[in-house]
Amino acid sequence: MAVLLNERQQYIVEKLNQEKRVVVASLAGELGVAPETIRRDLDVLEKEKKLRRVHGGAVLYMQTNNEPLLVQKMNVRAEEKAAIGRKAAEFIKDGDTIMMGAGTTVLQLAKAITGIKSLTIVTNSLAAAEELNNRLENREFDGKVIVLGGTTNPEQKSIVGALTCKMLEAFRFDKLFLACGGVTCGHVSDFNFEECMVSATTVERANQVFLLADSSKIDNESFFKICSLSKVDYIISDGDMPLSWQKQELDTMIQWITATGGENNEG
Numbered sequence: 001m002a003v004l005l006n007e008r009q010q011y012i013v014e015k016l017n018q019e020k021r022v023v024v025a026s027l028a029g030e031l032g033v034a035p036e037t038i039r040r041d042l043d044v045l046e047k048e049k050k051l052r053r054v055h056g057g058a059v060l061y062m063q064t065n066n067e068p069l070l071v072q073k074m075n076v077r078a079e080e081k082a083a084i085g086r087k088a089a090e091f092i093k094d095g096d097t098i099m100m101g102a103g104t105t106v107l108q109l110a111k112a113i114t115g116i117k118s119l120t121i122v123t124n125s126l127a128a129a130e131e132l133n134n135r136l137e138n139r140e141f142d143g144k145v146i147v148l149g150g151t152t153n154p155e156q157k158s159i160v161g162a163l164t165c166k167m168l169e170a171f172r173f174d175k176l177f178l179a180c181g182g183v184t185c186g187h188v189s190d191f192n193f194e195e196c197m198v199s200a201t202t203v204e205r206a207n208q209v210f211l212l213a214d215s216s217k218i219d220n221e222s223f224f225k226i227c228s229l230s231k232v233d234y235i236i237s238d239g240d241m242p243l244s245w246q247k248q249e250l251d252t253m254i255q256w257i258t259a260t261g262g263e264n265n266e267g
Contacts, residue, residue: 013050016058021057021060046058084213088112091234094118094119098175099122100128101179101199101202102153103156106212110125110128111135113135113141114141117142122145126157126159129145132145153192158195160194165201172207173202178212188227188228188231189226196224208233214237233254233255237258237259
């Protein structure tokens with residue numbers, strides 16, 4: 001028996017959230033209606049910004065401008081991010097040359113660096129650069145900070161653009177510490193295209209890639225792809241690796257590090 005319209009559309013949205021993509025022919029068979037009915041449902045749901053139509057079906061709708069301001073993100077999952085930052089700092093050694101990307105979790109790493117000698121830090125984060133400069137001034141670590149040039153992104157207090165990517169070609173990094181908008185078992189993603197271009201360039205310039213991602217980012221996806229998950233060497237998060245990832249044996253490809261000391265904050 002055919003499912004009622006509201007129930008049908010709710011079923012489509014729930015299936016899409018689970019599988020990330022739906023196919024018209026499959027939905028028609030599962031719901032006992034004609035393909036034309038499913039197409040009309042998809043049209044309605046697209047207007048409601050619950051999905052995006054593609055050939056033969058639909059995919060999840062993702063906005064490109066839904067990233068909160070950096071100052072708004074500072075207090076979201078703050079304890080978890082601080083724990084991740086402290087854990088990431090343990091991997092920085094004397095004499096390292098590291099790249100620190102933009103984002104509040106990487107900013108927590110900047111606040112945790114202490115006692116390291118002859119450290120060279122390259123960053124496109126204005127917020128991290130200010131924090132690191134203060135710590136250098138207070139002699140909390142020894143080294144230098146190089147701030148990349150380019151176009152400022154005031155909302156995220158970062159520097160982006162073609163010039164930033166060009167400057168990165170002059171560097172090789174021992175370690176990259178990268179934040180993201182989301183990470184799935186397939187790839188790492190973020191909200192802003194220019195931020196992603198800088199992040200993608202840094203991934204190619206680093207010997208080791210550390211992804212700093214609190215548990216709200218795991219199995220979530222943002223609009224722009226940074227890189228394949230295979231490019232990541234370490235993920236530092238406040239939770240354990242999802243069981244679905246372990247079943248795909250991703251634990252043999254990536255070293256997952258659980259940072260402790262956070263509290264369960266809403267965000």
